[in-house]
Amino acid sequence: MTYEEVIFFVIAVPTVGGAIGVVTARNVIHSALFLILSLLAVAGVFILLAAEFLAIVQVLIYGGAVTILVLFAMMLTRVRDLPAALDGPQRPFAALAAGVFMGVSILSVVSTEWPGETEEINVISIEQIGNQLFTTWAVPFEIASLVLMVALLGAIILARGEEGE
Amino acid sequence: MIPINDFLVLSAILFSLGIYGVLARRNAVLILMSVELMLQAVAINFIAFAVYLSPDQFTGVIFAIFVITIAAAEVGLALAIILRLYRNRATANVDEADTLKW
Numbered sequence: 315m316t317y318e319e320v321i322f323f324v325i326a327v328p329t330v331g332g333a334i335g336v337v338t339a340r341n342v343i344h345s346a347l348f349l350i351l352s353l354l355a356v357a358g359v360f361i362l363l364a365a366e367f368l369a370i371v372q373v374l375i376y377g378g379a380v381t382i383l384v385l386f387a388m389m390l391t392r393v394r395d396l397p398a399a400l401d402g403p404q405r406p407f408a409a410l411a412a413g414v415f416m417g418v419s420i421l422s423v424v425s426t427e428w429p430g431e432t433e434e435i436n437v438i439s440i441e442q443i444g445n446q447l448f449t450t451w452a453v454p455f456e457i458a459s460l461v462l463m464v465a466l467l468g469a470i471i472l473a474r475g476e477e478g479e
Numbered sequence: 480m481i482p483i484n485d486f487l488v489l490s491a492i493l494f495s496l497g498i499y500g501v502l503a504r505r506n507a508v509l510i511l512m513s514v515e516l517m518l519q520a521v522a523i524n525f526i527a528f529a530v531y532l533s534p535d536q537f538t539g540v541i542f543a544i545f546v547i548t549i550a551a552a553e554v555g556l557a558l559a560i561i562l563r564l565y566r567n568r569a570t571a572n573v574d575e576a577d578t579l580k581w
Contacts (some may be wrong), residue, residue, distance in 0.1 A: 322481050326489050333493055333516050337500035342509060349512050352493075356519045359489065362481065363526045368543055375547055380515065380554050387508050387558040391565040401503045402574055408502030416495035423487040428532060432483040436534030443540055451541050458548045465552035472559035475566065 322362060329355035342388055350381045364437045486527040494520035505572045507561045518550045
């Protein structure tokens with residue numbers, strides 16, 4: 315085992331462990347904290363893939379904004395006070411479906427011959443990403459910003475509710 | 480170096496855990512968190528394919544940026560809808576919001 319693989323496992327274990335915590339925790343707040351752990355570990359995976367820009371975006375947007383939003387939603391919907399079980403009666407079927415999917419996808423990953431180099435990372439610089447993003451992908455980029463704005467407006471209008479409420 | 484399969488297997492495990500969470504949980508906020516896990520798995524896959532297999536195109540990295548952008552928009556909207564649901568039905572459990580069921 316090379317030292318790169320050791321580092322990979324050091325990052326992969328909190329990623330998967332955090333994810334398991336998210337889907338099995340008995341306490342919703344613990345679930346959200348596990349989500350933060352998992353998302354920050356995924357930022358580490360991005361760094362291993364030499365995508366530093368995405369790692370920074372990941373920490374800012376997921377580690378910061380998304381988890382705070384989720385925690386606020388938990389507070390506002392008082393999920394803690396609910397005495398009901400967090401998991402539905404369909405839990406064994408969910409485990410079966412997820413297990414089958416995991417088996418099939420891991421098998422297909424292992425048995426596929428990838429075209430090209432699969433051992434060496436090609437470092438893609440931020441400069442290259444920026445050039446591509448604002449030339450080839452300029453129109454999708456603008457559409458994405460439009461989507462963000464519409465979603466923000468929609469969220470505000472939905473959450474505010476009707477007048478006089 | 481780390482072979483590409485390591486990243487793909489990690490992403491498959493993350494995605495399966497997301498599937499389990501979406502199917503097993505009852506609370507809408509917890510389901511949303513599981514969806515986030517699945518989106519993370521997709522982003523890892525996109526970037527892994529981009530840096531290993533298509534170094535001169537790297538469309539995958541661009542798509543990962545879009546995935547993160549759309550996911551942020553989706554979280555904002557979904558949480559607003561969950562808040563609405565809670566106000567109207569006094570619950571955030573998806574199996575109690577069954578007006579459309581017949």
